[in-house]
Amino acid sequence: MIAALTPYPEMRDSGEEWLGRVPGHWEVRRLKTLSQIRYGLGQPPKEAADGLPLIRATNVSRGEIVESDMVYVDPSDVPAGRNALLSEGEIIVVRSGAYTADSAMIPMAYSGAVTGYDMVVTVTRALPEFIALALRADYVRDDQLVVASTRSAQPHLNAQELGDAFVLLPLLHEQTAIARFLDDADRRIRRYIRAKERLIDLLEEQKQAVVHQAVTGQINVRTGRPYPAYKDSGVEWLGEIPEHWGVVGLCYRYEQCLGKMLDGKRITGEYLLPYLRNVDVQWDDINVANLPHMDIHPDEMARYTVRPGDLLVCEGGEVGRCAIWKGEISPCGFQKALHRLRPRNYQRDRPRFLYYAFLLAVARSAFTDGHESTIAHLTGEKLRRHRFAFPCVDEQTAIVRFLDNATAAISRTIELTRRQITLLREYRTRLTADVATGKLDVREAAANLPETDPIAGRNRVETIQTEPRPNATEHDLAKGAIP
Numbered sequence: 001m002i003a004a005l006t007p008y009p010e011m012r013d014s015g016e017e018w019l020g021r022v023p024g025h026w027e028v029r030r031l032k033t034l035s036q037i038r039y040g041l042g043q044p045p046k047e048a049a050d051g052l053p054l055i056r057a058t059n060v061s062r063g064e065i066v067e068s069d070m071v072y073v074d075p076s077d078v079p080a081g082r083n084a085l086l087s088e089g090e091i092i093v094v095r096s097g098a099y100t101a102d103s104a105m106i107p108m109a110y111s112g113a114v115t116g117y118d119m120v121v122t123v124t125r126a127l128p129e130f131i132a133l134a135l136r137a138d139y140v141r142d143d144q145l146v147v148a149s150t151r152s153a154q155p156h157l158n159a160q161e162l163g164d165a166f167v168l169l170p171l172l173h174e175q176t177a178i179a180r181f182l183d184d185a186d187r188r189i190r191r192y193i194r195a196k197e198r199l200i201d202l203l204e205e206q207k208q209a210v211v212h213q214a215v216t217g218q219i220n221v222r223t224g225r226p227y228p229a230y231k232d233s234g235v236e237w238l239g240e241i242p243e244h245w246g247v248v249g250l251c252y253r254y255e256q257c258l259g260k261m262l263d264g265k266r267i268t269g270e271y272l273l274p275y276l277r278n279v280d281v282q283w284d285d286i287n288v289a290n291l292p293h294m295d296i297h298p299d300e301m302a303r304y305t306v307r308p309g310d311l312l313v314c315e316g317g318e319v320g321r322c323a324i325w326k327g328e329i330s331p332c333g334f335q336k337a338l339h340r341l342r343p344r345n346y347q348r349d350r351p352r353f354l355y356y357a358f359l360l361a362v363a364r365s366a367f368t369d370g371h372e373s374t375i376a377h378l379t380g381e382k383l384r385r386h387r388f389a390f391p392c393v394d395e396q397t398a399i400v401r402f403l404d405n406a407t408a409a410i411s412r413t414i415e416l417t418r419r420q421i422t423l424l425r426e427y428r429t430r431l432t433a434d435v436a437t438g439k440l441d442v443r444e445a446a447a448n449l450p451e452t453d454p455i456a457g458r459n460r461v462e463t464i465q466t467e468p469r470p471n472a473t474e475h476d477l478a479k480g481a482i483p
Helices: 128-136 138-148 159-163 172-215 298-304 351-363 380-385 393-436 443-447 474-478
Strands: 011-013 021-023 027-030 035-039 052-055 071-073 091-093 103-105 119-123 166-169 230-232 240-242 246-249 254-258 272-276 293-295 311-314 322-324 338-343 387-390
Touching: 035 159, 091 128, 103 128, 119 128, 119 159, 128 138, 128 166, 128 172, 128 393, 138 159, 138 166, 172 351, 172 393, 172 443, 254 380, 311 351, 322 351, 338 351, 351 387, 351 393
Parallel strands: none
Antiparallel strands: 011 021, 027 166, 035 119, 052 071, 091 103, 091 119, 230 240, 246 387, 254 338, 272 293, 311 322, 311 338
């Protein structure tokens, strides 16, 4: 159906370089002529354990209201009047910060919620679903709103800038057709994405199962069969292990060192070295691009630099996340947010085996003791006390070889699936932009959709205030005469 879409038969020059050609019968209207715009509460009430959802900028993503990190306020603390409560079909627009100009329409589930500093658009002379699509299109969000938000020292949008934004407006029945078509396409794409995400979850579970079997000795990777005898490891997350494996505190097998504390006031520039941060260390991957620098005195080099084969472990954030340093930069330091683990005897231990042990330990919540503060940390003392199972070095080598091969194929499939999700999202964005700007005519395709789709079942059209108005002309656009 989508492949058969064609442009509108009659197009005209919009008079604006950033807008290009538009369908000949579409108007170009300022948002303020189609809606009412108000601010939220401003400083919101104190958070409560329960009550009304408080929708913040972080809850607005890709046209949706997301529940992650949602907070609540007591209804009795919300001032009466001022249209404080949000209604289904209104559109929230982020005013400032990293999410500036992002927007989402309020669904029924969040009718009665409140917002603080962001703006609320109540559409009165168009279909709300269509205006919600237009506000997310590049020609409105990026070419007008994002540009407008950078006019001040502190980038932010205000109601005047939002209201002055131009919006392409087809006839009402076309707005409905476009909203129906894109709603149907969006639901299909979301189904594909959910299926891909479920596949990733299953692949991650498979990967964890393979690592668990090998790291705990549930199978002998050299024979593919269990070991002849097992014993209780005494470590809850490990369970039973082969009888001949040892279980000891990490400090007996690895040297542990926490990185250097960053002190900007003491940076002289005399001994600058690039250094690794917590964010640079991801699972089995270390970023070396655009690293910051700190002073590491020659006397501190041995303590605060890394060498190939060192295992770097995150002290905070995702506690225990780790990767092996391969020596891409030399010398290179590391910050206090990272632990450096180095074998006491390379003839006895393989850091790559310990990497897989950490992968399993984190999955089994081995570093969570139930007494963590708000921000979890893995101190050096805690890390040194943790006990791991250690087979002999030959078995460690065999396990590493087995897991590198077994997990590589799974990881490649996960990466390919994530790329497919990215492409699906990019396709949805491009499709929305092309349809909302009239690059593709979806009227016939929308007419062939089942009448039971969500847009068809809504009665928003009945509430739209109508106002006779001739179509805008190219001359009007060129002179900036569109109100």
